Amino acid sequence: MKGNEEAARIASAILSFRRCRSRALSPDIFGEPAWELLLEVFVADAEGAPMTARIAAERSETPPSVMSRWLKHLSAKKMVIGDGDGNLDDELTLSGAGMAAIESVLLQARALKDGIVSTAGFDNKSGRLDIR
Amino acid sequence: MNQADPSMFASQLESMIAFADAHGEFVLGAFLSQALERINAINETPQRLSSATE
Numbered sequence A: 001m002k003g004n005e006e007a008a009r010i011a012s013a014i015l016s017f018r019r020c021r022s023r024a025l026s027p028d029i030f031g032e033p034a035w036e037l038l039l040e041v042f043v044a045d046a047e048g049a050p051m052t053a054r055i056a057a058e059r060s061e062t063p064p065s066v067m068s069r070w071l072k073h074l075s076a077k078k079m080v081i082g083d084g085d086g087n088l089d090d091e092l093t094l095s096g097a098g099m100a101a102i103e104s105v106l107l108q109a110r111a112l113k114d115g116i117v118s119t120a121g122f123d124n125k126s127g128r129l130d131i132r
Numbered sequence B: 001m002n003q004a005d006p007s008m009f010a011s012q013l014e015s016m017i018a019f020a021d022a023h024g025e026f027v028l029g030a031f032l033s034q035a036l037e038r039i040n041a042i043n044e045t046p047q048r049l050s051s052a053t054e
Helices: A003-025 A033-047 A051-059 A062-078 A096-114 B008-023 B026-053
Strands: none
Touching: A003 A033, A003 A051, A003 A096, A033 A051, A033 A062, A033 A096, A051 A062, A062 B026, B008 B026
16 A cells, blocks of 8 residues: 555545445444544544544534543544543544554455455455455 | 333433443443433434424
8 A cells, every 4th residue: 555645545435435325325224433433533644634533423423422432442442542531622643553453454445445355365255354 | 111111211321321431331331322312312202293283
């Protein structure tokens, strides 16, 4: 992957796809606020733009009370760096571990998109990706 | 369970959320909060309907 720029484009595409999906069907049947928050922070980091959990909550139509607890969890797991008390208005960045994890996932997303995994690490029978 | 007062569900969920938060179980708290949002939405709907008919 050519650095953060391409990863950020993939993350943006995933976020766009998720919103498209919610509009076409219903936001009630989807939901992964933590994933949405991580992607939003990742994209914002790449663009040098500020990101708060409140902005991510509004974009993903997640109630603030729910997003606040996901933020506390991600802070406790040291995935995001904020003040750690679940303040929705705190400006967030990804930790080193969080950044590495998201980049790894996005790399796999690109590999899936490009069909690379059909020749390495992908079990066609189970439909699972074997990552070692 | 069907005979229970639905308005009690919200207060029960609030207690469960407080318990989860107190134990640092924020994933549990997040799911319970999501449930509370849904319960509150359901509890608010009849009120809106009844007020609309007044």
